[in-house]
Structures are given as structure tokens and as C-alpha cells.
Amino acid sequence: MNDLPMLNYDVVVIGGGPAGMAAAVRAKELGLKVLLLDDNDYLGGILPQCIHPGFGLHYFKEELTGPEFAARFAKRLVELGVDYRTAARVLEIKNYSDLEKVVVFSSPSGAYQVWTKTIIYAAGARERHAFEIGIVGDRGAGIYTAGEAQTLMDIYGVMLGKEIVIVGSGDVGLIMARRFALEGAKVKAVIELMPYPGGLARNIMILRDFDIPLYLSHKVVEVRGKERVERVKIVKVDENLREIPGTEFWIEADTLIISAGLVPSVKLLTAIGVEIDPTTGGPVVNDLFETSVPGIFAAGNSVIINDLVDYVAEQGELAAEGAKLFIDNEGIPTRRWIKLEKGENVRLLVPHYLSGERDVWIYARVSKPMENVEVRFPEIGKKLRLPVVKPAEMLRMKLRKEEIAKARDGITMEVVPL
Amino acid sequence: MKKTYRFTCIVCPLGCALEVEVENGKIGEIKGYTCPRGKEWAIEEVTNPKRVVMSVIKVRNGALPTVSVKTAEPVPKEKIPELMEFLSKLEVEAPVEISQVIAEWEGVKIVATRGA
Ligand code: SF4
Numbered sequence: 001m002n003d004l005p006m007l008n009y010d011v012v013v014i015g016g017g018p019a020g021m022a023a024a025v026r027a028k029e030l031g032l033k034v035l036l037l038d039d040n041d042y043l044g045g046i047l048p049q050c051i052h053p054g055f056g057l058h059y060f061k062e063e064l065t066g067p068e069f070a071a072r073f074a075k076r077l078v079e080l081g082v083d084y085r086t087a088a089r090v091l092e093i094k095n096y097s098d099l100e101k102v103v104v105f106s107s108p109s110g111a112y113q114v115w116t117k118t119i120i121y122a123a124g125a126r127e128r129h130a131f132e133i134g135i136v137g138d139r140g141a142g143i144y145t146a147g148e149a150q151t152l153m154d155i156y157g158v159m160l161g162k163e164i165v166i167v168g169s170g171d172v173g174l175i176m177a178r179r180f181a182l183e184g185a186k187v188k189a190v191i192e193l194m195p196y197p198g199g200l201a202r203n204i205m206i207l208r209d210f211d212i213p214l215y216l217s218h219k220v221v222e223v224r225g226k227e228r229v230e231r232v233k234i235v236k237v238d239e240n241l242r243e244i245p246g247t248e249f250w251i252e253a254d255t256l257i258i259s260a261g262l263v264p265s266v267k268l269l270t271a272i273g274v275e276i277d278p279t280t281g282g283p284v285v286n287d288l289f290e291t292s293v294p295g296i297f298a299a300g301n302s303v304i305i306n307d308l309v310d311y312v313a314e315q316g317e318l319a320a321e322g323a324k325l326f327i328d329n330e331g332i333p334t335r336r337w338i339k340l341e342k343g344e345n346v347r348l349l350v351p352h353y354l355s356g357e358r359d360v361w362i363y364a365r366v367s368k369p370m371e372n373v374e375v376r377f378p379e380i381g382k383k384l385r386l387p388v389v390k391p392a393e394m395l396r397m398k399l400r401k402e403e404i405a406k407a408r409d410g411i412t413m414e415v416v417p418l
Numbered sequence: 419m420k421k422t423y424r425f426t427c428i429v430c431p432l433g434c435a436l437e438v439e440v441e442n443g444k445i446g447e448i449k450g451y452t453c454p455r456g457k458e459w460a461i462e463e464v465t466n467p468k469r470v471v472m473s474v475i476k477v478r479n480g481a482l483p484t485v486s487v488k489t490a491e492p493v494p495k496e497k498i499p500e501l502m503e504f505l506s507k508l509e510v511e512a513p514v515e516i517s518q519v520i521a522e523w524e525g526v527k528i529v530a531t532r533g534a
Contacts, residue, residue: 067532
């Protein structure tokens with residue numbers, strides 16, 4: 001390993017999606033020497049395949065498609081002269097000391113080791129697959145995750161099937177339902193385990209646009225078809241998500257699309273002992289998105305699954321500001337860390353630790369939908385009324401520095417009915 | 419004949435549950451909106467629903483085999499299958515620049531949303 005060509009940077013950004021690109025741009029603006037690495041052949045992460053609109057409303061104050069959003073960031077990156085490598089696969093991260101880390105990567109021009117002071121990990125998420133959600137049966141052709149289907153159809157132009165069943169009513173599943181329907185396929189059903197739809201309202205509208213039946217409180221349990229998918233078995237579930245015997249029925253279909261949610265990709269982080277929050281699946285982070293290993297920052301969907309790209313980019317920028325502060329002070333300066341705790345009806349919450357040195361955006365998801373609620377932070381006396389909360393929609397709210405200062409050691413967030 | 423349409427307003431994140439009554443082609447009572455923008459959208463949604471359409475079209479000799487496109491403005495919902503048919507027959511030669519107008523269909527520009 002030691003004979004690999006050696007590069008030297010202040011910050012290495014791993015991942016060229018919206019979090020990584022935003023981090024690299026900001027870090028460069030702050031005067032840091034930045035290298036961005038991505039294993040795809042092109043920059044943008046999954047954005048180039050997300051050809052629908054809904055991107056950048058907060059960030060650019062304009063509604064863009066995924067490829068357009070990606071192109072704007074890529075342009076900034078190039079204009080600023082950020083060093084980047086595509087088709088570059090990170091093999092290992094080594095953490096020698098707070099200001100000495102090594103990233104080893106392979107690329108078409110060979111393998112390299114990069115000495116760097118900080119790392120911003122923005123590798124995104126992976127999709128949950130059929131076997132992870134308990135679907136049994138044959139393994140014929142015609143089973144794809146929603147993201148795979150999207151890559152194949154919208155990057156490579158391959159049509160995947162004629163009669164489609166989609167598992168999961170999250171945004172990606174619904175968006176792919178529309179893509180299939182527009183391309184002339186028959187979307188026979190969207191099957192949702194929970195008693196409520198998983199996607200944003202504007203995507204639920206797709207079901208009405210194309211007369212697609214949505215089965216709530218149902219799950220796909222079996223898929224049959226030796227060569228290719230022929231039919232799938234569906235069963236109703238009760239409030240505890242247990243299958244109700246006698247409710248089984250079959251739908252004939254040649255294609256099964258799994259849209260069962262995303263899981264942060266954290267393999268390289270766990271390998272160096274970064275602490276993971278089991279509820280988000282991503283690293284435990286402080287208010288600059290620094291992980292439990294000093295100088296290693298994370299951002300975007302590798303920390304928490306976001307529903308807006310704008311938040312992902314925002315987290316990337318924050319991590320870059322963290323890297324700058326870290327390098328200037330040889331560590332993040334703070335007097336204490338205040339733990340942010342989950343209270344009633346809060347399922348996920350980041351960041352986990354606040355310094356009280358700055359205002360922070362907190363990102364949270366509720367466990368169950370509720371109307372007419374109050375979001376409370378009892379220790380600091382902050383309250384906020386909201387007409388509705390849904391698990392599908394992330395809550396993002398600001399805690400101001402002065403508010404955080406009122407806490408002794410912890411702040412709880414709870415969402416309670418009024 | 420009276421018909422009630424129920425849908426969620428998507429104009430802002432509040433997502434009000436809208437209800438529009440239509441009797442013999444005339445708009446009747448509209449319920450559930452919280453602001454005038456929602457009301458306006460509800461009327462348009464039942465009388466003349468429109469959507470921006472996105473798709474991909476084939477590219478010859480490009481870095482990727484497709485380029486993503488969108489209509490420059492929303493098109494009437496019932497005309498979407500016709501538009502998709504038109505798009506499925508299009509093919510362009512690389513290079514394609516982002517924002518380039520690739521074709522025009524019934525006065526609506528088809529714009530590239532990716533380079534290729
Ligand atoms: S009716 Fe008004 S407030 Fe309600 S969702 Fe629509 S735009 Fe928002």
C-alpha cells in the first residue's frame with residue numbers, strides 16, 4: 001500500500017451526489033484544498049436518473065428536475081476548479097490521528113492514497129431489496145428495486161415490463177409508477193404495508209392521474225414465475241402488521257418493483273469504528289455533522305434519509321464548514337455537548353449533539369401521522385404548532401443558539417396532540 | 419349528475435384535503451381549502467388538469483444512450499398519451515446540451531434536462 005502514488009488534501013469528499021458536491025463547493029469557497037471522489041462514471045449521484053421535477057425549490061428558488069439540479073452543482077464545481085475523480089472507488093479509510101487520515105481509492109488511472117486532514121462522507125444510501133422485506137418464492141427475471149428500474153429506464157432507455165406491481169408507496173415507488181404508466185405499461189397495484197401512504201402528497205396524486213389502485217395495510221409475500229415473474233401473492237395485515245389468514249390473493253404481473261425504503265450506506269464508516277444510530281442507520285453526528293471519529297464528517301442520505309435534495313445539499317455545506325473549523329482549530333472547539341433526545345412520536349432525529357455555539361437545523365421524522373400537534377422542546381421552553389405531521393415528511397426546524405444555551409445537558413423533542 | 423372529486427392540494431406543503439362538487443359540468447361547492455390559491459387550483463384540477471411531462475428520448479453516439487426531456491409548460495392531461503407517442507419516436511444525435519430545445523409538439527417546446 002505504501003508504494004501507491006500519494007496525494008495531499010485538506011478534505012476528501014467521498015460521494016459526488018448532491019451532498020458531496022455541495023460539500024466540495026463550499027469547502028473550496030472556504031479556501032480548503034478539496035478532492036471529490038465518486039464511483040459512478042458521472043457526477044450527480046442518483047440525480048441524473050431522477051428526471052421528474054421537485055428539486056431545488058428551497059435551494060435555487062426554482063423547480064428543477066434531478067439532472068438539472070445536478071448540472072448546476074457540477075458547473076459550480078468545475079468553475080471553482082475543484083479536483084474530482086469519477087469512476088473512483090474508495091477501498092479504505094484509515095484514521096491515524098485527528099489531522100492525519102488516508103483514503104485509498106482505485107480508478108481507471110490506477111490506485112492512489114490520499115493524505116488528508118478531514119473527510120466528508122457523502123456516499124448516500126442503498127435500497128432495501130426483496131428478500132429484506134420478507135418476500136419469498138421464485139427468483140425469475142423481472143424483480144427490480146425502484147432505483148434500478150429508474151437507472152435502466154431513464155439512463156439506459158430500457159423498458160422493463162408490461163404489467164407492474166409496485167411494493168411500497170414512498171416517493172420513489174410512486175414516481176416509478178408514473179414512469180411505467182407513461183411508457184404504456186399497466187401498473188396493476190401499489191402495495192403499502194402501513195395504513196397510510198408513504199409518499200409526499202404531490203406524488204400520491206400520481207395514483208389518481210393513472211387510476212392505479214393503492215392497497216394500504218397489505219404486503220407482498222410471495223412471487224411466482226420460473227423464467228420471469230408471472231404473479232405475486234398479496235395479503236392484508238392487521239394493526240400490528242401481522243398477516244391476516246384467509247385474505248391472500250394473487251395479481252398477475254410480469255414485473256415486481258421494490259420500493260421499500262433506503263438505508264444509509266455506512267460500510268466504510270463502520271470499518272473505522274464510527275458510532276451508528278440504529279434508528280437512522282447513519283452515523284451519530286454533532287451540529288456540524290462530525291461523526292464520533294474526530295475530523296470525519298458525514299452528510300446527506302448517508303446520515304439520515306431526507307425527502308428533499310435541498311436538505312441534503314444544506315447538510316453537505318454544513319459539513320464543509322465543520323471541516324474548515326476543524327482544520328483551523330485542530331478539532332471542533334466547544335465547551336460541552338448537549339444531547340438531543342427523542343420524545344413522544346419522534347422516530348428519528350439528527351444531529352445527536354449540539355454545542356450551543358451556533359444555530360442548528362434539526363431534522364426529524366415522526367413515527368405516526370397526527371393532526372393538530374405541538375412540537376415541544378420542554379427543557380428550553382420552545383413550542384411550535386403544526387396542522388399535520390406525517391412520517392413521510394421530514395420535520396426541519398431551527399434551534400437558535402440562545403435557545404440551546406438554556407439547556408443543562410439534554411434537550412428533548414416531542415410531538416404531542418393539542 | 420352530481421360528482422364529487424376528492425384530492426389533496428399540492429400547491430403548498432400543508433396538503434389540505436379538497437372536495438369539489440361538479441353538477442352537469444358546472445362547478446358546485448368547493449370545500450377543504452385554506453387559501454385562495456388552493457381554491458383556484460382545485461377548479462383547474464377538475465376542469466382542465468395539466469401536467470409538465472418528463473421522459474427520456476434516444477440519443478445516437480452520446481456518452482449515455484438517452485437524454486431526459488421535459489415540456490417547457492404544462493400540457494392538458496388527456497393529451498399526454500399522444501405526447502408520449504410523439505416522444506417515443508424522437509431520436510437525436512449527440513452532442514445535446516442541457517436546456518437545448520429538442521423538438522416542438524403542438525406549440526410546446528421539448529427541452530433537454532441533461533447533457534448527452
Ligand atoms: S389550499 Fe392553500 S393552504 Fe391548503 S394546501 Fe392548498 S395552497 Fe396550501
